[in-house]
Amino acid sequence: MPNALVTGAGSGIGQAIAARLVREGFRVWVSDLEPIRAEQVGKALGMPHLAVDVTSRSALEEAARHIFASDHRLDVLVANAGVSTMNPFLELSEEEWDFNFAVNAKGTFLTLQTFARQMAQQPLMTGREVRGKLIATASMAARQAAPLLAHYSASKFAVLGLVQAIAKELAPLQLTVNAVNPGFVQTQMQEREVAWEARLRGLSPQAVLKDYVRQTPLGRLQRPEDVAAAVAFLVGPDSDFITGEAMEVNGGAWIF
Ligand SMILES: NC(=O)c1ccc[n+]([C@@H]2O[C@H](COP(=O)([O-])OP(=O)(O)OC[C@H]3O[C@@H](n4cnc5c(N)ncnc54)[C@H](O)[C@@H]3O)[C@@H](O)[C@H]2O)c1
Secondary structure, three states, X not given: OOXXXXXXXXXXXXXXXXXXXXXXXXXXXXXXXXHHHHHHHHXXXXXXXXXXXXXXXXXXXXXXXXXXXXXXXXXXXXXOOOOOXXXXXXXXXXXXXXXXXXXXXXXXXXXXXXXXXXHOOOOOOOOOOOOEEEEEEOOHHHOOOOOOOHHHHHHXXXXXXXXXXXXXHHHHHOEEEEEEEEOOEOOHHHHHHHHHHHHHHOOOHHHXXXXXXXXXXXXXXXXHHHHHHHHHHHHOHHHOOOOOOEEEEOOOXXXX
């Protein structure tokens, strides 16, 4: 049975990715900053769980030791953990900038590096020409920056730069590296953002949500499962020759 680790899997998109990978036949390590969330999702899926703060190299190395001692390899890594805050650029604090960069940019770097070091040494996946597959959850905001999200957008642009560079570096080691870029997804992160945006723009939360749908040509808010479906493709055999790619999963809200 192939295995996978999903970070930030205690909620929202990560939770949906973990559930989808279980359906695809993976043994999934469910990890989150919040131990209780990791445990709840892990138990619900009948899968192992780990509390991991992706901003901590030592916590990631401990998780890697644990997973490799148990399974001796990691086929799929989904670096999904992320945070957001919202503020006008002229009022943005250094703390907010640092928080978004610590989790989204540095956390993704540390996660990918810690596990890629180990995955580079494992045999190829069964019946495949790749040793393992790495996925990062970036964002539509990594393509098209949005007002009130300068710091978040910049941190997600960093994720795509990282993915492109390391896709080239790790390809000779038979590791692929890709990203998914979600749009307006119904999660707890979105609930927080809607409340902030409503206050900052002087709108009702309903009006903010209506605006998200208006910006989405396919005409509805995105579900976490929409993102999980793209991840299922990116970890499956049909995408084994794709690396350095970022898949837009946004209902047409941003088209290259
Ligand atoms: N919701 C959206 O509209 C949207 C859009 C584009 C991109 N994204 C990205 O998708 C990913 C998941 O977002 P979501 O909407 O599911 O958010 P969410 O807040 O619902 O879930 C995020 C999870 O990550 C965990 N987390 C936070 N900091 C962590 C850390 N330091 N270490 C480990 N885990 C940590 C949280 O505890 C939480 O369980 C994030 O990278 C986010 O930036 C979300």
